Amino acid sequence: MESVAARLVRARQDARLTQVELARSVGVAQSVVSRIEAGDTQRSKYLIPIAQTLGVSPEWLAQGVGPARHATAAEIRRYECAGAETRLIIQALLSIEHGLPMPAEAPASLRPLLEAARLMVRQTPRV
Template identity: 30%
Template sequence: MATLGENLKKIRKAKKMTQKNLAQKSGVKQSVISDLETGNAKTTGSILELAAALGVSAEELKKGIIDESKLSNIEIVKPRMAPVLSWVQAGVFTNVEAVDMSQVEEWLPLPDECEECFYLKVQGLSNFPTFQENDYILVDPCVQFDDMRSGDMVVVRKFDDATFKKLVIETDGTKYLQALNPELKPNIIPLDEDCNFVGEVVDCIRYIYKSKRRSKTIKHNI
């Protein structure tokens, strides 16, 4: 059975830490760590500090039984995910908390700078070719409409319908929405009292190829 010193040395090396590194992180003298690893230590009173510095429990350190994922300096980061809402949900959107997430069928990774962002899947060609059908636009509902500038892409709902267009602010303060597709006529939507700002389009994802998910079956030779 491995000794405490052997377990300590194994875990320390797996963490790519020198005795000096461990000493600095744990507050335990390097000489004490050296004595523990060589079996010359007269006391083992520093186990709690050493275990905490290594990211394991004292019991795991003493027994040498630990989760293999704890032997790495690389932290396993699970990506945060954002819901892909339907345009129907966007049409009645008030805030993220009001959305029934059990009705969401698709989720995509969420950038670090977004807290309550969500995705919408582009439909139609009103903003073609900049935005193409089936693109995923990322919408940040936490920004304020007063902070928007002319040229920003925004999502607006009117009654139960939602749309995203370029915001245009004229020099006289007049505001309206404009489709990016010059072929779309008319391509201007007035902003009136019935229009409610949902959020700013801050990013876009386009899949060049995405296969349909199928149930796994037994492979057969062709």
């Protein structure tokens, strides 16, 4: 199972933030973020505001439980307005974007296109 440190590093890099930028956003010293990422601190009182800043679930960040990320309000509105097939496509694209497994219900006719999108996401360099 992935550690708190590894989950924090992954979430911070996915958000394209440095330790300094994350620390400023949360209102803590950079050393707080550094200690958590180094594995020196497992149970920081700052995990909830860090998770909120990074847009990930506090439960996932602290314990590795549940999905890493909850859908944003805009994603939910977009999803609710769509038809059934479109909702499956949106689910698949969000899964690809966030490195999650593709839903099994994704339309077979679109699987080649979705797999190509997944490969493009994997090959895109992270800053």
